[in-house]
Amino acid sequence: MQPELVIFDCDGVLVDSEIIAARVEADLITEAGFPIEAGELAERYAGLTFHDILLKLEEEAQIPFQASLIEKAEKAVDKALARQVQAIEGAIEAVARTRHPRCICSNSTAKRLDAMLTRTGLKPGFPDTVFSALDTPSRLPKPAPDVFLHAAERMNADPAATFVIEDSEHGIAGARAAGMRVIGFTGGKHSYPGHADRLTEAGAETVISRWADFHPVLAALAEWSETI
Numbered sequence: 001m002q003p004e005l006v007i008f009d010c011d012g013v014l015v016d017s018e019i020i021a022a023r024v025e026a027d028l029i030t031e032a033g034f035p036i037e038a039g040e041l042a043e044r045y046a047g048l049t050f051h052d053i054l055l056k057l058e059e060e061a062q063i064p065f066q067a068s069l070i071e072k073a074e075k076a077v078d079k080a081l082a083r084q085v086q087a088i089e090g091a092i093e094a095v096a097r098t099r100h101p102r103c104i105c106s107n108s109t110a111k112r113l114d115a116m117l118t119r120t121g122l123k124p125g126f127p128d129t130v131f132s133a134l135d136t137p138s139r140l141p142k143p144a145p146d147v148f149l150h151a152a153e154r155m156n157a158d159p160a161a162t163f164v165i166e167d168s169e170h171g172i173a174g175a176r177a178a179g180m181r182v183i184g185f186t187g188g189k190h191s192y193p194g195h196a197d198r199l200t201e202a203g204a205e206t207v208i209s210r211w212a213d214f215h216p217v218l219a220a221l222a223e224w225s226e227t228i
Helices: 018-031 038-045 050-061 068-084 091-096 110-120 146-154 169-177 195-202 211-222
Strands: 005-008 102-106 130-132 162-166 181-185 206-208
Touching: 005 146, 018 038, 018 050, 018 068, 038 050, 050 068, 068 110, 091 211, 102 110, 102 146, 110 130, 130 146, 146 162, 146 169, 162 169, 162 211, 169 181, 169 195, 181 195, 181 211, 195 206, 206 211
Parallel strands: 005 102, 005 162, 102 130, 162 181, 181 206
Antiparallel strands: none
């Protein structure tokens, strides 16, 4: 089954932003009364919006967080990313070599995505094909499948012939719920021991840790049907 569409996650897949965001958010959450390290935050909650991270922490720890913390975190993360974010090694070349229709599906805001893609030099690879979950009709972020299905509809692609590359369990859950095939990615600085196993358990057909392996793996999977 040749791909009709290749969907790239952005944070932690194309740009090394997850660890930067985790450091900022962990500091703010710790200041608010729940001590947590950046590594733990990235491992447990990568792929979720900060709003959803706070909801999960409130449920687990029974600690209410002020709503103003969300806006504070968004501004602080944007500021840190503007200074520090870089493309993951090999990402620009991998995108350029992707001859199938391609797009980005992300939980980040359109403004943040534009800033990161511009800073890292990735923007030319996605001139009009960047989809933020927050701009879809439902506005539901991953792990909901909505942003993936929205992108497939806009790109005139069959979800069953769409391949997604994701670094988080939540992203993989959303892509699988959309009926898409998934390659896991562990090449970001936020990766941790056991990361690949968790992505496989979440539904990734295989996992890569560097962009040099992407196209051979995509070609191999395209020749193999999950129904075989």
